[in-house]
Amino acid sequence: MKSITVQRLMDQFKLEALAGAGRLDREVSRPRAHRPGLEFVGYFDFFPMERVQVLGRKEITYLLQLSVDERLLHIGNIVKYHPPCFIVTAGQQELPYLKKFCDEEGIPLLRTNESTTEFIAKLDGFLVKALAPEQSIHGVCVNVSGIGVLLRGKSGIGKSETAHTLIRRGHRFVADDVVVLKKLGPALLLGTHNETTREFLALRSVGLINVVRQYGRRAFQDETRIVLDIELTTWREGDLSNALELEPRFTEYLGVQIPHIQIPLQPGRDVAGLIEAAANNWYLKQLGYSAAEEFMQRIQSNMQ
Structure with missing residues (x-):
């Protein structure tokens, strides 16, 4: 305890x-x-x-x-x-x-x-x-339009670089390398830094940067509620699905289930843009809206 x-x-x-x-x-x-x-x-x-x-x-x-x-x-x-x-x-x-x-x-x-x-x-x-239960994981934590996102993936796959792109687009940085997760309630997971790495982002070929010094105080926040777990993976042929609505997947941290999305990396893919779209899509679902459902309703209406 x-x-x-x-x-x-x-x-x-x-x-x-x-x-x-x-x-x-x-x-x-x-x-x-x-x-x-x-x-x-x-x-x-x-x-x-x-x-x-x-x-x-x-x-x-x-x-x-x-x-x-x-x-x-x-x-x-x-x-x-x-x-x-x-x-x-x-x-x-x-x-x-x-x-x-x-x-x-x-x-x-x-x-x-x-x-x-x-x-x-x-x-x-x-x-x-x-006093909240906590665990530390390897990854990056960002706040995208008010939505807490955990970025995971193998070392060197581009998590920090993707976070840097999101910061330049006006989103907020929370933690790099070591993300501390705290369970504040049965379904409430908080992501934060470990104090040592506060405000620092490590970019390969560039080195450490201080996000606040480079992009201002508004580019950083101490903590955010984690609602999306996004895993950056290596591209493999056949990875992408053409399904209109993917089957929901979850990752569990400290007994809290977080919606999980995999984004395969390939030259030319706008990964930061896909993360923005995933965050906005999650928000719309909380409001009860599904683009896939609306699309299917239009098809059925046309068929009738």
Whole structure:
């Protein structure tokens, strides 16, 4: 199971450590934060103790209205479960009772000036991506007219050169050589880079180029949802099919099935143009339109 440290959360969100600073190595392994409301009134049947606990104005105000003994009891009941950390939002003060427990138990108590709603939205989004199952594959990732495309094929077949042509046509580059795939949901696959190769595209006979430096910030994006898997293959006689509608094929990554297309390479074929056509065709199918179906309907209408 993937995990990140509390220290990484501190660095990501510029959090202030109020207590437990010696235990920033504690690990967070579950996405999404939790606000301990029911737990403060004694209901622990479904307490997600392994999640980051966020204390907003509602929780802090409630604790401050309790007597000292009640407050210590309720805080102690939660702290004994040893969650990864507590984060107090909206820059709230008057927290000596929390600091005492967290220092004694070695649990980081952190603070942000952001509002509770905005901070939880950012925190949940970050944790979902950081803790998502992932795999790295050899290929190129591009965004063609808003549609994420994974380009695969044998080394030297022309994946990077094809990506370069797409970039010059106004599409966006995501990753070259190593594409990191992250599963964010049952049918949601995200493609991104591995940070080391960020913005770099390797072109044979030319070398490395920095896409942003050469073509501007709009030519690059950090990540994209993968919806098409396109494999560039060596041309073989008889590879092309004259069928109006090819049988659907899929490639599976991390349990997510992605529509798969093979494009055989031959001198003179506009591979980048074919990829644009495949991406636009996929989009139209999502809207319920099929060119092959419309064509067959016209034939049937003429026959009648």
